[in-house]
Amino acid sequence: MSADTAQADDVLWGQWMLQAQCGDRSAYHALLRAVTPYVRAIARRYVGPGEDAEDALQEVLLVVHRIRHTYEPGRPFKPWLATIASRRCIDLLRRRSHRQQHECGSDPDFDAATQVAGPDESLARVHVADRMRDAVGALPERQREAIRLLRLDELSLREASSQSRQSEGALKVACHRALKTLRRIVIDKGHLHD
Incomplete structure (x- = not known):
C-alpha cells in the first residue's frame, strides 16, 4: 500500500x-x-x-x-x-x-478434584457453589463489581477502571477487601466445610 x-x-x-x-x-x-x-x-x-x-x-x-x-x-x-x-x-x-x-498439570490434588464425582460429591460441590455465590452476593456493591471485573471477567485494571468508572486504586482496594472478606466468611469460618 x-x-x-x-x-x-x-x-x-x-x-x-x-x-x-x-x-x-x-x-x-x-x-x-x-x-x-x-x-x-x-x-x-x-x-x-x-x-x-x-x-x-x-x-x-x-x-x-x-x-x-x-x-x-x-x-x-x-x-x-x-x-x-x-x-x-x-x-x-x-x-x-x-x-x-x-493451568494445572499433573497436580494430584487437581487430578483428584477433576475426576468424575459420585452423587454425594456432586451434591457437595453444588452446595459449595451456592455458598460461594451467596457470599459474593453479600459483598458491598463496589466489592462485588471489583471481583466480577478483575477475577471473573479477568479484565486488566485499566479496562475494569474504564468500565466501572472507578479509579484503578479504588478497584484494587475493593478487590483486596472483597477477597479478604470472602476468605474470612467462606474458609476461615468453615462455611465450605459444613
Whole structure:
C-alpha cells in the first residue's frame, strides 16, 4: 500500500467516524468494513493467525464501538485505531499468559478434584457453589463489581477502571477487601466445610 493510499484511507476513515459520531449508521458500517482487514493484520501480528486473531479482531471492534466518542475529529484516525488494537491484543496476550501460568498439570490434588464425582460429591460441590455465590452476593456493591471485573471477567485494571468508572486504586482496594472478606466468611469460618 502506498503512502498516498494509506493517507487517503486515514482521511476517509476519520470522516466516516465523524459521521458515525453524528449518528450516520451507513458511514459507521462502511468504516467497520473498511478497518476490519487493517485490524485483523494488527491482531495477527500480535497473537498469530487463526481463531485467536479473529477473537482479537472482534474484541477490538467492540472496544472501538464502546469508545468511538473519544475519537477527536481532525486527528489522524489510523494511529488512534492502531493504539486501541495493539493495547487490546497485548491485554489478550496477558490474559492468555495468566491462564497458562495457572493451568494445572499433573497436580494430584487437581487430578483428584477433576475426576468424575459420585452423587454425594456432586451434591457437595453444588452446595459449595451456592455458598460461594451467596457470599459474593453479600459483598458491598463496589466489592462485588471489583471481583466480577478483575477475577471473573479477568479484565486488566485499566479496562475494569474504564468500565466501572472507578479509579484503578479504588478497584484494587475493593478487590483486596472483597477477597479478604470472602476468605474470612467462606474458609476461615468453615462455611465450605459444613
